[in-house]
């Protein structure tokens with residue numbers, strides 16, 4: 316006997332029992348069998364039919380009266396059966412899609428990961444967490460032959476999988492540049508051309524690019540419309556916005572950028588971020604940019620990686636553990 | 652091949668006539684109550700599409716026999732506007748009724764074999780069969 320026949324048998328028995336006793340035990344049995352129906356893809360019209368057959372078995376004389384009304388019910392169930400089948404199929408499709416995206420996200424993570432360079436000068440911490448499965452933020456570190464450290468942080472305006480795919484393109488474009496020999500504004504200029512030519516016009520990329528030169532202790536940087544970072548001066552014990560002008564990547568083919576510089580002294584900090592950090596939401600209100608600085612100040616005595624982790628955990632909690640946007644935070648601490 | 656009968660679809664009540672003829676044939680062939688209801692629903696969907704989108708057409712019935720079993724074949728034909736994108740129409744959730752499982756994908760589920768030919772500006776022919784189990 317297959318499960319269908321088995322269910323039919325126990326349905327008839329349960330119904331018989333219930334009509335006699337009308338107790339809760341038989342109804343509990345009905346609940347169990349209902350689950351079994353779902354599991355075995357028994358459609359509503361088949362259940363109605365089962366009921367008709369069971370009734371006919373129990374009351375052979377009653378059927379003249381009951382059967383037409385039951386047939387009517389059966390007919391009325393057909394569309395529910397179809398809707399259920401469609402739902403099942405869409406659910407399977409969704410599971411398939413989800414596991415595909417999961418795999419893509421893992422590949423992206425492997426492709427885009429960038430190791431933090433170990434230097435005597437700088438203590439570097441970074442955290443980058445996607446709001447959904449795929450990350451639309453990007454960051455990387457490259458160490459030059461002269462010991463300089465190049466840092467890129469970028470955010471793509473546009474969400475989800477297409478955004479994440481564009482990020483892979485940015486990475487490969489940058490890998491082809493002799494990064495450590497170029498000025499920060501020349502890098503953005505070249506990248507702008509790549510983005511303008513290859514990325515969908517509805518998508519824009521903002522980037523902050525910086526090079527730290529250990530010999531001079533200077534940070535050179537350029538920005539392509541990126542969320543401004545902060546500079547913390549230990550001497551003044553104050554945070555200041557890092558100002559840099561520049562058009563978003565991909566708007567115009569011949570955009571040029573300026574290079575700025577900043578001198579770093581012992582215990583100074585540079586904070587780079589994406590708008591997923593500054594646009595965290597408390598309920599339906601955005602936080603103030605100053606709030607980010609307050610949280611950083613609370614933890615700034617800690618190593619850089621510890622700071623970014625704690626700041627992330629703070630804002631993750633504020634947002635009830637559901638990020639609205641990809642969150643990337645980089646902190647550089649000058650240690651000597 | 653067996654006997655052939657058909658219903659001309661011109662007004663909404665012809666859909667009921669097509670249902671009735673289909674159900675009678677299915678019953679005589681020995682289909683159970685559930686399958687009768689499924690076949691009838693499929694006929695209804697096809698006839699309603701003719702009524703709504705082509706204005707006029709025909710639903711024909713054939714009794715078909717293979718080596719092992721018998722079945723009912725339903726042919727819905729019209730000389731209406733035709734269907735441009737068949738793949739899209741056969742996709743779940745596309746129907747104007749908002750993907751309640753019915754429509755052409757529903758017909759395909761209710762029946763065993765399903766085929767559709769359509770040419771824009773010329774018309775549509777849908778052939779679908781269900782076998783007695």
Ligand SMILES: Nc1ncnc2c1ncn2[C@@H]1O[C@H](COP(=O)(O)OP(=O)(O)OP(=O)(O)O)[C@@H](O)[C@H]1O
Pocket residue numbers: 696700701704705729731732733734740745746747748749750751753754755756775
């Ligand atoms: N015989 C036909 N001639 C021309 N177009 C048709 C015909 N049958 C279906 N179509 C087109 O295919 C579409 C899908 O048909 P289908 O029956 O799957 O769904 P629907 O009629 O839109 O909604 P539902 O049947 O769920 O109420 C229709 O909206 C119509 O544009």
Ligand SMILES: [Mg+2]
Pocket residue numbers: 696699700754755
């Ligand atoms: Mg329809």
